[in-house]
Amino acid sequence: MSSNSGYTLARDASLIDRNTFRVDTRAALLVEVQAIEALPAALADPAVAGREPVLIGAGSNLLLAGDIPLALRIEADATTVLGQDASGTRIRAEAGLAWNDFLRQVLARGIAGPENMALIPGTIGAAPIQNIGAYGTEIGEFVETVEAWDRRGARVVRLPREACAFGYRDSVFKREAGRYVIVAVEFFFPAAPALRLDYAGLREELAAMGVATPTASDVADAVSRIRTRKLPDWRTLGNAGSFFKNPIVAAARADALAAAHPAMPVYPAGDDARRKLSAAWLIEACGWKGARQGDAGVAAQHALVLVNHGHATGPDILALAERIAASVEARFGVGLEPEPRIVGARFAPAVAA
Ligand SMILES: Cc1cc2nc3c(=O)[nH]c(=O)nc-3n(C[C@H](O)[C@H](O)[C@H](O)COP(=O)(O)OP(=O)(O)OC[C@H]3O[C@@H](n4cnc5c(N)ncnc54)[C@H](O)[C@@H]3O)c2cc1C
The missing domain is CATH 3.30.465.10 (Uridine Diphospho-n-acetylenolpyruvylglucosamine Reductase; domain 3)
Incomplete structure (x- = not known):
């Protein structure tokens, strides 16, 4: 690690302690800025200049699923x-x-x-x-x-x-x-x-x-x-809180789904034309609550929370998320969208024809 005034650079840095899924992704270069005034100098550093950094805060809304050439964290906290x-x-x-x-x-x-x-x-x-x-x-x-x-x-x-x-x-x-x-x-x-x-x-x-x-x-x-x-404590069971957003669908679509599935919760979505569905309910209805594939899983107490039971990689968790979204789409015709930012990969559920 090299240290300059107000920021530090670290090469091949593990991000396991910098994301709440606790996946062991590495950043080829990690820049950490301790003084706001040092940010322009950090971004102009020859190792950094002209490259697009992945911003990381506490990593509680990130799924690190691929290579990270450059990560940037602001540590100043006054x-x-x-x-x-x-x-x-x-x-x-x-x-x-x-x-x-x-x-x-x-x-x-x-x-x-x-x-x-x-x-x-x-x-x-x-x-x-x-x-x-x-x-x-x-x-x-x-x-x-x-x-x-x-x-x-x-x-x-x-x-x-x-x-x-x-x-x-x-x-x-x-x-x-x-x-x-x-x-x-x-x-x-x-x-x-x-x-x-x-x-x-x-x-x-x-x-x-x-x-x-x-x-x-x-x-x-x-x-x-x-x-x-x-919610499970991410310090002992890695997670990023709710993994999927509650889907917003046309009111007519929500009415048809509610008629077919009377137990399905339907909420207002701010105007008459649309309704909000419960992603947790849809996922649970597809039998995913508490499911596990290797070390990637769905929390036992909350169907919306994907968890890392120990050594799941970012791609492991992403693959599980895609399987869940594909099954919800196949059964209800409703697409799920991830809430965390997926870094280094694309969320692409493969829905069976
Ligand atoms: C157990 C749990 C419960 C949660 N509950 C909620 C909840 O109730 N409500 C809710 O809204 N969220 C919730 N979240 C999600 C999360 O807490 C928030 O999204 C939070 O704001 C993420 O902050 P972070 O510092 O960890 O950001 P990160 O996860 O590190 O980054 C999130 C996004 O912000 C970008 N970013 C980070 N720092 C900066 C910066 N300085 N400048 C520009 N971009 C930046 C990143 O690139 C990324 O796109 C929960 C997460 C967990 C793990």
Whole structure:
């Protein structure tokens, strides 16, 4: 490893500790940036210049399934309070900070708003990419400005929330993958928002905790308890959370499926023409829950979570995901789309004719 001011370079680096699937992929060159100001110099380094890096945060939404010539991580993790008044608080956080650490820092200041997103793994820098969300809240609601290195113009740009084009697990950063290196996010948390407790089991969990008048920190604790119960811990069973997005289909298609399968859940999808289906239900109905092929498997407690039982490779997990999607397509005629970014390979389920 060589070390320069504010960034390090490592050749033939294992990424096993840098992705939550814990697949043992290697990067031919891994660049880690400890000081935001050093990013331009890191990108201009003769070993790096002109090449497209794969950005890696905590690797909790990545499936590393092929060679990685160049990986880039931002490790800078400072937070700065930019202002606070009666309307709310403005805070800047650097890309390398863990989202949940930031959330707890915010709550400790007596600020409410992000508590329903407690315990989502990953970094600040990756959070805007798929507009992380949980329990009825999305990060896009609180993002004021995203500060990023624009590889197209080779300069730092500041994108206001509207320019980020946040949608369901979507943003301009996802649509223009490879263009932006997010270096920091500025958040605005309005003063005294109402807590959102009407989501799957939250009130029940607070009651079980003996909390009658919850604070935002109590809600974060309740969410953390539910998540810990529902999802396997990637430290002991590698996974990337939900592997497939819930499919959105035409309302008529959803009605026909619901008529044929009365137990199938169907949810609104924001307008009258479309409906959201449960990917977990579709996968479970095809018999995949708890299934295992070699060391690649489907979690026993959640059909949407693919897991690495030990030595699965990225291609092993990808092959299982493709088999699952092909069987759902064959039985229900519904295509599944992966939520994590697949690096080094293409997701291509082979549906039998
Ligand atoms: C157990 C578990 C539960 C999860 N639950 C949820 C949930 O409830 N809701 C939810 O929304 N997500 C969830 N996720 C997914 C994941 O936590 C988020 O997508 C998170 O934002 C990923 O952060 P990361 O730092 O690990 O990013 P990575 O996985 O490292 O990268 C994700 C994407 O962001 C890009 N990227 C990373 N850093 C930067 C940067 N600085 N600039 C530009 N691009 C960058 C990568 O290239 C990649 O495309 C879960 C994951 C796990 C493992």
